Amino acid sequence: MNRKELIGNIKKKKSFLCVGLDPEIKKIPRHLLEKEDPIFEFNKCIISATIDYAVAYKPNIAFYESMGIPGWISLQKTINYLEPYRSEVFIIADAKRGDIGNSSAQYARTYFDKKVSGFDFNAVTVAPYMGEDSVSPFLEHHNKWVILLALTSNKGALDFQFLNISNSDGKRLFEKVLEISSKWGTAENMMYVVGATQAEMLKEIRKIVPDHFLLVPGVGAQGGSLQQVADYGMNHDCGLLVNASRSILYASAENDFAVKAREEAKKLKDEMEIYLRKYSVI
């Protein structure tokens, strides 16, 4: 999916909601445990319940990988289930990968080259620490995206991301990451992760990357404010994908979990529509 198509879907669905698919066997409704593949059943119900309101899905690879081979099978089935919806949803592998060039090339094949691994994601999240040659192998894949970590939503973001860099007009590490890495690709094949818990920083970030899409986790369970994210971060193309995981997935732990997930997704979409109108995207 290219940038134009993504923006088209946002306008059509009046939403910039990304649903995080981070299923935990201990948290999913009990009645699903009788199924052959409870994780896939859960994802299937969540996708069906939210597809009208979501423009993106983001499986967090950690949750699948930790189940061993059965986890990868559940992930594969989930992506296959999304196949008929490929023109309307952007699919992100939240993998936070990154290694020296020839290893990053392997990770890129994992997530982008269906012939090799069975997967065909639109984007993968990548860690910046190892620099350009750890990121560029992902950018070599046509019509695929890197979503680079800039400013994350966790407490540990304070450890290194806010360190002041010498001789840079007071720039902090996350700002140098944005400044330097934005030259590796374009707004057509790179996005950035910016945590919603750091919403006030979006104003500074927009000075460095006015056009790039930002993937914003941390709304909902992690406490970020959707209104602040829109006020500080939205650009004329929207430029935002806001992720919600736990608040949608676990809106209810009972038989009505899919209905409640749909209600939660609709609530977010309705609020998003207000901001899309406020900033004249639609």
Place this chain on the structure above:
Amino acid sequence: MNRKELIGNIKKKKSFLCVGLDPEIKKIPRHLLEKEDPIFEFNKCIISATIDYAVAYKPNIAFYESMGIPGWISLQKTINYLEPYRSEVFIIADAKRGDIGNSSAQYARTYFDKKVSGFDFNAVTVAPYMGEDSVSPFLEHHNKWVILLALTSNKGALDFQFLNISNSDGKRLFEKVLEISSKWGTAENMMYVVGATQAEMLKEIRKIVPDHFLLVPGVGAQGGSLQQVADYGMNHDCGLLVNASRSILYASAENDFAVKAREEAKKLKDEMEIYLRKYSVI
């Protein structure tokens, strides 16, 4: 495996060699392609050929993950094959993972909790960008190790790792990573990745982390010098694991690949023995 046992193995084998298991289907000898699982067959031959000279093995997860589910099966069989040697070799998942706390906890289970994922590595490589809570879930596993990226062996290391940090007596980012993260664990459960292509930096690094083990990739195919690594980086417990991958794995592409791999490993071990004696570790 604890630190004392690791040092014991280094002294016994007179080696600090780590063999990187990064098999590529295009590079392994043709005759193995007839086997049911060529990747596992290749690893089995490499392990048998090098076990006398290696104190550690390091599968690079990128290479397995990119083959999809068959790749994970080859990796599982490889680790199972190492089972009888567990007391004499340290096994590292070179995965470069790292995410917010609850996701890192999932990655830690993947590599450390056999009951959950089938894997039981001794250590996993972790990226530092997301800070303490992205690393600490790995440290909660008893007798397991985090190997944190500090200074990597690739060209992209120059992009961020060498940025000067304000108000830090001229420290660069990789030095701040060492300084700050060394308080998260101890020399009993943390190591650092320091590329051999940056050997002269080992002197500075030893001022910050005199006792920690360093995992040093980049000797051989990437051009780093083993002598420099030992001269600048060795401490009284050795404190080094030097990795070689391609120079051993692909010493020959013919039927004699295992013999040639053994010769290459022995050559490195013989050189390592000289440095272990020079610095009175043995």
